[in-house]
Amino acid sequence: MKATEQLKAEHEGIKLILKVMERISNKLEMEKNFLPNDLKRIIEFMKLFVYKCHHSKEEKILFPALEKAGIKNVDGPIEIILNEHPISKLLLSNLEMSLNKFIDRESGSEELVIKEIRNFICLMNNHINKENEILFLMAKKALSNERQEELYFKLEEYEERTVDSCKIEEFHNLLNEMKGRYLNTNSREENFERK
Ligand SMILES: [Fe+2]
Numbered sequence: 001m002k003a004t005e006q007l008k009a010e011h012e013g014i015k016l017i018l019k020v021m022e023r024i025s026n027k028l029e030m031e032k033n034f035l036p037n038d039l040k041r042i043i044e045f046m047k048l049f050v051y052k053c054h055h056s057k058e059e060k061i062l063f064p065a066l067e068k069a070g071i072k073n074v075d076g077p078i079e080i081i082l083n084e085h086p087i088s089k090l091l092l093s094n095l096e097m098s099l100n101k102f103i104d105r106e107s108g109s110e111e112l113v114i115k116e117i118r119n120f121i122c123l124m125n126n127h128i129n130k131e132n133e134i135l136f137l138m139a140k141k142a143l144s145n146e147r148q149e150e151l152y153f154k155l156e157e158y159e160e161r162t163v164d165s166c167k168i169e170e171f172h173n174l175l176n177e178m179k180g181r182y183l184n185t186n187s188r189e190e191n192f193e194r195k
């Protein structure tokens with residue numbers, strides 16, 4: 001397998017969660033007395049899987065390899081994409097803060113959560129599209145198949161060292177659970193209820 005194919009597959013999982021977040025924000029907009037408990041779990045997913053694992057793999061393995069192969073970092077595509085990693089982290093922390101305000105029933109916090117969810121979704125979707133449609137195509141030209149495979153093994157090794165396998169399984173379960181609850185027509189919504 002190629003390194004960029006692996007990262008693209010991870011993007012699909014992240015995009016799925018972003019869709020779930022969109023449904024949660026719509027739900028909140030329509031029914032303000034609901035508490036999206038699942039949002040807390042999604043934030044944990046983002047912190048561990050996206051930041052500790054996915055973004056780190058790009059920063060430590062793929063981007064340096066691309067730079068080595070001649071793709072510009074400073075004043076180039078890598079720098080633009082790289083700068084979005086801390087921005088998305090900041091937006092996620094804004095979302096977490098607004099969710100805590102919502103849990104404490106601060107007035108106006110529903111609107112804040114909705115706004116922060118949408119800010120985060122917008123940045124992440126744009127970021128993923130830039131990587132898939134621009135950077136990974138450049139990678140395809142700059143890296144040989146052998147080099148891509150070599151980098152794929154490095155990504156796998158990094159993941160094993162960074163996030164334990166139980167957590168990865170937990171994330172797959174979370175993805176399936178969220179998909180069933182929010183993205184199916186017969187969605188179950190009992191977890192929304194404010195406790
Ligand atoms: Fe990225």
Ligand SMILES: [Fe+2]
Nearest residue numbers: 007058128131
């Ligand atoms: Fe990515």
